[in-house]
Amino acid sequence: MSRLTKLSDQKWSPQHAAHLLRRASFGGSPEEVDLCYKLGMETSVEMILLGRQPGIPQRVNVGRLHPKLEKTLPQLGKKYSSSLDDDLKEYDKRLFSLQNSWLDRMIGVGAPLEKMTLFWHGMLTSSYAKVQTSSFIVRQNQLFRSMAYGDYRELVKKIVVDPAMIVYLDIDQNRRTKPNENFARELLELFTLGEGNYSPDEIKKLAREIVGYSLRKPKEKVEFKDEDMLGMENNVGFSDKVKRLSKTVDSIFKKRACGHLLCRRLWKFFVSVDENPLAILSLTEILRDSKWQMKPVLREMFMSELFYADKIVGQQIKSPVQYLIQSHKEMHAQQLDKKCAYYTMEKLGQNLFNPPNVAGWPAGETWINGDSISARYKLSLMLSDVMQRNGDKVVKLFYSKMKQDRVAGLIKMMDHFLPVTIPAEKAKLLLDLAKGAESEADVHKMVQYMMCMPEYQMC
Amino acid sequence: MLGAPLSMGAGAGLTSFLGQSLTGIAQEAIDIPILNDDARGHKILVLIQLDGGNDGLNTVVPWGNRRYYQARRSIAIKETDAIKLEGIKDNQGLGLHPELNYFSELFKQGKLAVINNVGYANPNRSHFRSGAIWESAMENASWMNEDQLRAQTGWLGRYFDQCCAGEGNLAGVYHGKNPLSMRGESFRGTSVADLENDPFGYMKLRNDLMSDPVFRKLQNPASGGEPESKLKFVRDVSKDTLSASDKMRKFLADVKQRGNGFPQTGLGKQLGLISQFISQGASTRVYIARIGGFDTHSKQLAGHAARMKEINDAVQAFMSQIDVIGVEKNVAVMTFSEFGRQLKENGTQGTDHGAAAPMFLIGGGVKGGIYGNAPKLKGDMVADFGGLVHEIDFRSVYRSVLEQYLGVSSSGIISDVFAPMKLYT
The missing domain is CATH 3.40.720 (Alkaline Phosphatase, subunit A)
Known part of the structure; x- marks a missing residue:
């Protein structure tokens, strides 16, 4: 299998740098795009794979769970039975504070790391609506963050014993004698092999394997019956639960189909909802060759010519979270505006930690309809109002550029906000505005117009 | 009205441009x-x-x-x-x-x-x-x-x-x-x-934006058509939303809540x-x-x-x-x-x-x-x-x-492999 053709250094342009930042991160300020361009593709990609915004000297604090929280977690299971139905407000408040702290991180220097964390949240997802215990959700989110660029197989092993997942997919309710197939099915269908690559019988067998992960009675004794797991590996001799689980996951990963689903999901998330089967096969091969390490796959993808192709750049519909964070970065907002964040979660269709179902977040055209597009425009206006109150750094920058040269200033501004070429008649409208711009307020109005265009929905 | 050849001085150019575009909007709105x-x-x-x-x-x-x-x-x-x-x-x-x-x-x-x-x-x-x-x-x-x-x-x-x-x-x-x-x-x-x-969510858009001719024109798809793409899809939705919105406001004004x-x-x-x-x-x-x-x-x-x-x-x-x-x-x-x-x-x-x-x-x-x-x-x-x-x-x-x-032929909608039930007299 051939590797993907790498983009040559000669072709690397500021537009490419902006594209890399938009996709592998949440976009950047004009300075960040400039720095990324100057660093070149390879250095920028390596920095992204360290989880940080290219060119920003700060280290990213990956953070870990508070040691106390980690220790007490198994006992926290008791809390889970308490119903929050009685107090929906309290539930909403807790959810929103969880969301805010994550969105805050996305705006910071570790944006690329958070983008990858968002990928995992969409693939190995759990929902707060069912889990209902904030500390479990925090713990799962931190698991994704700490293993974001790590080992896929290890991450799958950890997700089986992740408290949020245990509750979300009824792992704790699965008994050898009274099986509940919920988790076993999703483990194969959505987390590893993909639909069509396993049989109903394999699900039944797998369900009998993943038992004894109760949050309430962690010491429950489990007796395994030895059987041929997925036709690949026999678990004879592994009575220890942890080792046995590890072997079970290993045997799933030995299936030929494994890895393909992950690479398809990566392609859809970072490149395009329209799959490129050959490229995905190449990536799958790299993933398997590297023993399930994420970095080689991502490196190959972010440096490939395909990634920077005309039919890719600016042709992805922004997810609501992308829309929120990217517009913050483009407007040079250093801090999350909580009102805008709340509006995004409520009205744009992506309520973090509450995915619509176990398949995670949809993508592409499903984000857009009459409701969501008007909500998006309203969000643009809300955020631009906030920025105006805070001194409008970006507007000042473009106003000063425009005073030197109207056309050049406008082109810079369009490059910054709009990832695609716009139709001539629209460009003419904006040019008329640029020619007539007499004040910062006029340029501010232009930013508002650009952020309320169909082209601004693209990334 | 649209495209009517009117001769006027340069000073009236802008007014006529605006007038035309507004007429255009009124006509578009009728299609829903x-x-x-x-x-x-x-x-x-x-x-x-x-x-x-x-x-x-x-x-x-x-x-x-x-x-x-x-x-x-x-x-x-x-x-x-x-x-x-x-x-x-x-x-x-x-x-x-x-x-x-x-x-x-x-x-x-x-x-x-x-x-x-x-x-x-x-x-x-x-x-x-x-x-x-x-x-x-x-x-x-x-x-x-x-x-x-x-x-x-x-x-x-x-x-x-x-x-x-x-x-x-x-x-x-x-x-x-x-x-x-x-x-x-x-x-x-x-x-x-x-x-x-x-x-309809359309009320989310501010009134002043809705009636702003520049905003409205910026929603348009490229004139002369363009190939199918994600962007074209967004442009189409955006334009439809706008014209549906104009109609919906009138409708909602009539609806007594x-x-x-x-x-x-x-x-x-x-x-x-x-x-x-x-x-x-x-x-x-x-x-x-x-x-x-x-x-x-x-x-x-x-x-x-x-x-x-x-x-x-x-x-x-x-x-x-x-x-x-x-x-x-x-x-x-x-x-x-x-x-x-x-x-x-x-x-x-x-x-x-x-x-x-x-x-x-x-x-x-x-x-x-x-x-x-x-x-x-x-x-x-x-x-x-x-x-x-x-x-x-x-x-x-x-x-x-x-x-x-619904009283239509289902040919082209559902395969005739599936015989219709008789649920209606």
Whole structure:
């Protein structure tokens, strides 16, 4: 299998740098795009794979769970039975504070790391609506963050014993004698092999394997019956639960189909909802060759010519979270505006930690309809109002550029906000505005117009 | 007016430019009809989509079958609790979930069709794939992979493309995410978001922005057409939204927000709004309402009962409103879910993903009664994995609704491999 053709250094342009930042991160300020361009593709990609915004000297604090929280977690299971139905407000408040702290991180220097964390949240997802215990959700989110660029197989092993997942997919309710197939099915269908690559019988067998992960009675004794797991590996001799689980996951990963689903999901998330089967096969091969390490796959993808192709750049519909964070970065907002964040979660269709179902977040055209597009425009206006109150750094920058040269200033501004070429008649409208711009307020109005265009929905 | 050659001085140039563009807007807005004086005559279908896989056996309860009680020691509906379907010679030992008391009234009045064992061959137990199979309703859908399914159009989308060309996207109105069932080659449907206060979401746009000619022009697709792309899609939606919005404002100004006695539940609010559309004579032909929470893997009794009650109460409020408006013959309600659940309960007082299940069809002149056999729950009528084998293909139900209710040919919409049922007299 051939590797993907790498983009040559000669072709690397500021537009490419902006594209890399938009996709592998949440976009950047004009300075960040400039720095990324100057660093070149390879250095920028390596920095992204360290989880940080290219060119920003700060280290990213990956953070870990508070040691106390980690220790007490198994006992926290008791809390889970308490119903929050009685107090929906309290539930909403807790959810929103969880969301805010994550969105805050996305705006910071570790944006690329958070983008990858968002990928995992969409693939190995759990929902707060069912889990209902904030500390479990925090713990799962931190698991994704700490293993974001790590080992896929290890991450799958950890997700089986992740408290949020245990509750979300009824792992704790699965008994050898009274099986509940919920988790076993999703483990194969959505987390590893993909639909069509396993049989109903394999699900039944797998369900009998993943038992004894109760949050309430962690010491429950489990007796395994030895059987041929997925036709690949026999678990004879592994009575220890942890080792046995590890072997079970290993045997799933030995299936030929494994890895393909992950690479398809990566392609859809970072490149395009329209799959490129050959490229995905190449990536799958790299993933398997590297023993399930994420970095080689991502490196190959972010440096490939395909990634920077005309039919890719600016042709992805922004997810609501992308829309929120990217517009913050483009407007040079250093801090999350909580009102805008709340509006995004409520009205744009992506309520973090509450995915619509176990398949995670949809993508592409499903984000857009009459409701969501008007909500998006309203969000643009809300955020631009906030920025105006805070001194409008970006507007000042473009106003000063425009005073030197109207056309050049406008082109810079369009490059910054709009990832695609716009139709001539629209460009003419904006040019008329640029020619007539007499004040910062006029340029501010232009930013508002650009952020309320169909082209601004693209990334 | 548009393009009329007017000679004027340079100073008047800008005014004429603005004047022209505004005329242009007024003309565009006409292409989506909201109110239609003839609309009261047209047939309306309201689909209620039960997300998660509704447990058919606890919805239409086979209380006369001991295998049901053997398979469900802890979650069966007791014979004494089930509302027995009376009034027909052979009720086959079937009854309704105890919360469905209004449905039993409808049944007595001959306005409810209970269609047993509806499903399809080669059943899929993935929510996503089975949902897509029901929504696309293509002949070979259950043999398609995920990507092939994703590329399909929906059965209602094909209906709109074929039978309602020129009516615009308001012919189909849905709640929640864009449903595959309403996706056509050119048809998309219109979404309704915050049902209580902001029926079309369009009010979210500020008034000054809405009337700003620059903003409006920036929404336009490229003139002279452009190839299909994600961006073109966004541009089209954006432009449609704008012109629909202009119309909706007028419409909403006329709608008196009255307390119409609908339950303040998710489904109650959705049906409440739909009834307002109907009472205003909206030209919409199909509405999709959704209710979730049917993926009852554990402790299902209470949760399932709450969902049944929500449906019962919402449909009751809706049908009485339809009665008041006086369009009963022209409004039909149909329920469906992506699959039923397995016969045997699992280890956690719940049920896992199954296959065939019953459907309800209400009003619009449907011939009430029980269609198909009561589930046999034995032998080859239970699949290896424990789901029920279908006896009636869901596409036969769709065909009956299309041909005998909506009054169109289903050729090109549903394959004629599936013979239509006879649900209407």
